[in-house]
Amino acid sequence: MRITRRRALALLATAAPALKSAYAQQNKITIAPGPFVGTPTSLQSYRFPGWFADAKFGIWAHWGPQSAIEYGDWYARNMYLQGTDQYNYHVETYGHPSKVGYKDLVPQFKAARWDPDHLMDLYVKAGAKYFFSMGVHHDNFDLWNSKHQPRWNAVATGPQRDIVGAWAAAARKRGLRFGVSEHLSNSYDWFTPSHLSDTTGPLAGVSYDGTNPAFSDLYHNYEGEPSGFAETAKDMGRVAPDRWKLQYFNRIKDLIDQHQPDLLYTDGGIPFDEYGYSTVAELYNVSAKRSNGKVEAIYFSKQADQCSSGTCALDRERGVLDGIASNPWQTDTCIGEWHYKRGVAYKSPKKVIDLLVDIVSKNGNLLLNFPLPNSGELDFAEREILDGITAWMSVNSEAIYATRPWKIYGEGPSTKVTISSSGKEFDPNESKKPDLNASDIRFTTKGSTIYAFVQGWPKGPAIISSLATNRAQNPPKITSVKLLGRDESLMFVQGADELSVTLPTNPPPTADIGITLKMTTT
Secondary structure (H helix, E strand, C coil): CCCCCCHHHHHHHHHEEEEHHHHHHCCCCCCCCCCCCCCHHHHCCCCCCCCHHCCCCCECCCCHHHHHEEECCCCHHCCCCCCHHHHHHHHHCCCCCCCCCCHHHHCCCCCCCHHHHHHHHHHHHHHEEEEEEECCCCCEECCCCCCCCCEEECCCCCCCCCCHHHHHHHHHHHCCEEEEECHHHHHHHHHHHCEEECCCCECCCCCCHCCCHHHHHCCCCCCCCCCCCHHHHCCCCCCCCCHHHHHHHHHHHHHHHHHHHCCCEEECCCCCCCHHHHHHHHHHHHHHHCCCCCCEEEECCCCCHCCCCCCCCCEEEEECCCCCCCCCEEEEECCCCCCCEECCCCHHHHHHHHHHHHHHHHHHEEEEECCCCCCCCCCCCHHHHHHHHHHHHHHHHHHCCCCCCHHHEECHHHHHHHCCCCCCCCCCCCCHCCCCCCCCCCEEEEEEEEEEEEEECCCCCCEEEEHHHCCCCCCCCEEEEECCCCEEEEEEEEEEEEEEEECCCCCCCCCCCCEEEEECCC
């Protein structure tokens, strides 16, 4: 039968609703059944699982293809920004980004000597109660066997291993809770420099390799964006079309469904409205199914107002709070740069423990990144830092795990310094935090026991004014005091102005980092 133009138009008109419906079905947000749906109202009924408030300390492997270059964080973006240190390094080492781009560096990520079981043994010995793997960074490369990023994932290229899966198996084998971090929500505008070109020099105006449509599955497809989008997009602006938001949701849903994490960290606030809230609901519903109806999972947001009414836990990147929070929260930080950089200065064990006791005294947890080089092995300096943390935790961890804040978090010179900017999503204030010494005290409690962290070895007795009998916080009567790591009871006087504790003449090996007094009360 001959189809006339009028007949064809009529058929198209008839088919249009069906096609639209099919498209909608194909592109709709679908989450696992369970107690939550993807709305703020539904998620407000979420409650924190008790295990997180007991765990206190986690370790993170912020490790992926950008680690292969061993030249610091954000390499995949900065290599396309003419004049930056990483651009200059890239041109000198690999070539111009119009010819040698990030796509050409990804296969260099080999993890040739990576042993997740060995590393996890070290992390458990150091006191970690949970472990995080990076799932995907802003570079758009998935570190698991990704259904929705089939060419650019760790099974398809690079190490050709399911990095997330291997980390998860090693952690769970040792009884650790397992988490993943996603930074994908920022990728769409973060990666725009790959579509630029030099503005000066012999190759000015020659497009970088991100403009090659053959690699748009890595560098993104910016068709339909306004003129100048790549030049003006902000690195963490989260400006993206709905098609990208749906891809984001499907990929993180796949990560959740495959590896069923206990914790999920997003690099910012909950992104993209319904797509982000549906991601949170997916995490919690999958957890409820796995745990006989009980939600054991935690989602981390850096946006305080999203966490104030349930929904999620507050995370502070490289930041701490000034006081005790009513809900558990987390600081995530790194001993050096987020992605491995050769020769960078690391935090000392003392600096790490000072952070840990301060955070725990304020009802928080510390998540600490040990950046791995391309090989997948800790370098010598990292092992020394880990050993220092291990030595201190082996003596003092009783005052960390399963504790709660006391009436005040501490005393001493450091408590007089306000460093937090409340309400800011990103407040990396840890560098403003004063170094702690023997005059700085932090408190935790467990039942009727009070622990006092003294962050150095005093020249005389340990003096704690907050536990004096006339203080406003009305401290309980202390009946005995011990130094953790020693069996003998210590002499003390709890007077009207101070608690004075006579310390042993010989300090413990980790006294330069800090000591802990265990006080029994009535």
